[in-house]
Amino acid sequence: MSLTIGFIALFISVVMPGLIFQRFYYFGEFYKQFTTKVPPLRVFVYALIPGLIIQFSGIFLYQNWFHPSFKKDWILNVFQELFGEVQITNSKTHDFMDNHFGSFILYTLVVYISSIILGFVLSRSIRAFKWDIRWKLFRFKNEWSYIFSGEIFYFEKFKKSSLSLSTPNLKKVNVGMVYADVLISSSEGNQLYSGIVIDYDLKSDDSSSLDKIYLMNAKRYAKYNQDSTTNSIPKLHSKKIPGDLFVLSLENLININLSYITVPRLEKSSKPINGKPKTEFKPREVIPFALMFLVLSSFIPIFFVPEWLSFLHVEQLNFVERLIMLLTFNQFLWLFSPPVKKLKGKELFAFVKPKIIVFLILAVILIFIYLFTFN
Amino acid sequence: MEETSTNTALKVVGVVALVAVFVAIIRAINRKTEIKTISDRGLEALKDPVKLKKIEEAIENSKQSFEKTDIWENPSVDLN
Numbered sequence: 090m091s092l093t094i095g096f097i098a099l100f101i102s103v104v105m106p107g108l109i110f111q112r113f114y115y116f117g118e119f120y121k122q123f124t125t126k127v128p129p130l131r132v133f134v135y136a137l138i139p140g141l142i143i144q145f146s147g148i149f150l151y152q153n154w155f156h157p158s159f160k161k162d163w164i165l166n167v168f169q170e171l172f173g174e175v176q177i178t179n180s181k182t183h184d185f186m187d188n189h190f191g192s193f194i195l196y197t198l199v200v201y202i203s204s205i206i207l208g209f210v211l212s213r214s215i216r217a218f219k220w221d222i223r224w225k226l227f228r229f230k231n232e233w234s235y236i237f238s239g240e241i242f243y244f245e246k247f248k249k250s251s252l253s254l255s256t257p258n259l260k261k262v263n264v265g266m267v268y269a270d271v272l273i274s275s276s277e278g279n280q281l282y283s284g285i286v287i288d289y290d291l292k293s294d295d296s297s298s299l300d301k302i303y304l305m306n307a308k309r310y311a312k313y314n315q316d317s318t319t320n321s322i323p324k325l326h327s328k329k330i331p332g333d334l335f336v337l338s339l340e341n342l343i344n345i346n347l348s349y350i351t352v353p354r355l356e357k358s359s360k361p362i363n364g365k366p367k368t369e370f371k372p373r374e375v376i377p378f379a380l381m382f383l384v385l386s387s388f389i390p391i392f393f394v395p396e397w398l399s400f401l402h403v404e405q406l407n408f409v410e411r412l413i414m415l416l417t418f419n420q421f422l423w424l425f426s427p428p429v430k431k432l433k434g435k436e437l438f439a440f441v442k443p444k445i446i447v448f449l450i451l452a453v454i455l456i457f458i459y460l461f462t463f464n
Numbered sequence: 465m466e467e468t469s470t471n472t473a474l475k476v477v478g479v480v481a482l483v484a485v486f487v488a489i490i491r492a493i494n495r496k497t498e499i500k501t502i503s504d505r506g507l508e509a510l511k512d513p514v515k516l517k518k519i520e521e522a523i524e525n526s527k528q529s530f531e532k533t534d535i536w537e538n539p540s541v542d543l544n
Contacts, residue, residue, distance in 0.1 A: 117498040209490075216497035237501045265543060266506035268523055285510065285519070288501055305510055306520070348526065350519060351540045352505060408474050 098168055101197065104133060106204040107140025113208030114139075118234040121289075122296035143207065147200045219243070230296055237286055239264030239349050265352035271302065272343040281310040281325070282337055286347075299339045307335035402463070410458045417451040424448060509543045518542075 115122065148164070167185050185193070214220075220227040222243045228235075235241045242248070242264075267286045272279055284304030292298045307330040312323040339345075403411060424444050502510075509515040522539035530536050 116494065118501065119499070213493050213497045216499070217493075234499045234501070238499045240499060262540065263503060263505075265509070265541065266502045266519075268539070285506075286501060287507075306516065348523065349538050350506070350522065351538050352503070352543045353540075408471055 103140040103144050104136045105140070106143040106200050107136030107138065108132070109201055109204040110139040110143060110208040111136060113205050114212045115229070116209075116212060118238075119212075119229040119231050121234075121291050122229075122231045127293055139204075139208075143200060143204050147196070147203065151196065231291065232297060233289060233291065233299060236347070237267050237289065239267070261354060262351035263354055264349045266350045268348040268350055269302065269304065270346040270348075271304075271337060271339070272345070273337070273339070274341045274343050279343060282330075282335070283308050283310070283327075284330075284335060285350075287334065299342065299345075302337050302339055302345075304335040304337060305333070307332075307337075405462060406458070410462070413451060413454055413458065417448065417455050420444065420448040420451055505543050509541075515541070515543055 215227045221229060222240060223245075232241075235244070268283065269286050270281060270283045272281050274280075282304065284307035286302060287305050288303040289299055290301040292300045308327045309330055310325045310327050312325060401414070403414070406414065424441060509519065518541050519539070522541045526537055526539040
């Protein structure tokens, strides 16, 4: 019984933060190495290391920031008494149960949320700064994701051999997709299939091996003799496989040959045309950041007025008036947004004019608000 | 300032907007940092029979060129 409860304690305190960290660290294609078929013991062991690091960091921060007199052996004593077979005698345990259990739950929640943030930020930083491409230490175990995406050609080893191999020149082009020729052994002899790779699965017991591959526009190859009466060398004849998606099991894979279909990179030109910079407007990319800027900058002064804003007497303004004030401020900042640097003279004025007009309108409204509010 | 129902509603709107922005940021970060087996442009092209034919032709051309010259050149397709 004590072992079971002790295990639960270990699970809640150490394994869970580790599992949460892993769930947010491995994302997208990299999460494929954690299928449901992975043995639970392996998942458990893999979760222990990040879980221990997170939990010890949490205790260290709690001790230094919130509770300097906190002693680590208190935790051990409380756990020993709560989950052991001995009677609760320690006053610290009684004190913990009576007064600090809620704090423990809150602390555990904070640790779990920290695991989410740590896992998310760490893996996205590794990808954003391309540390996994530069250093093997940060590389994700699912090497097939690097192979199929063509990112393998950014690895130092492949970069150096790019002259001798016909690797795609990734400075000018992007890898659009991969075309695979897959040779499979079967009872009828070797079978060759080819098609555009859409997706793949990894083996549950070996995350470095492929289990299945999903092909589109798939073809099957067969050998045939042009002249059956002579002993001529048989030629390969391809036949399209009817259907939308061809799922090929790679249990008996002999080899796989990949061809990278490259596409030219989209040109990013900021050269001004008729006084306006030529930029491709992508609302999906711009709107979230504009909203983020607007909301984050306006959230604090709208709801909780900090002291340093006291000279503006924001506390006497209502929600709409505060919003107009912040919009004016945001509009003022937009006047100095990056494209201004690239433009000169009339072009600059043509670009900035609408922004100035909006700013002036908002500024006039704001002046009226202040005049009416404080008169 | 006296708490009114309008202010409470606006606070809720503010919190919802903040959550929406937070989700949008996370999705944007994921989109920028994720690794893809097939690119978005490639996936779009597979839906278009004309572009799909161009891809097939590019693969065939590369294969034929390799047979003639013994030099492998990656198939290249302009999907714009």
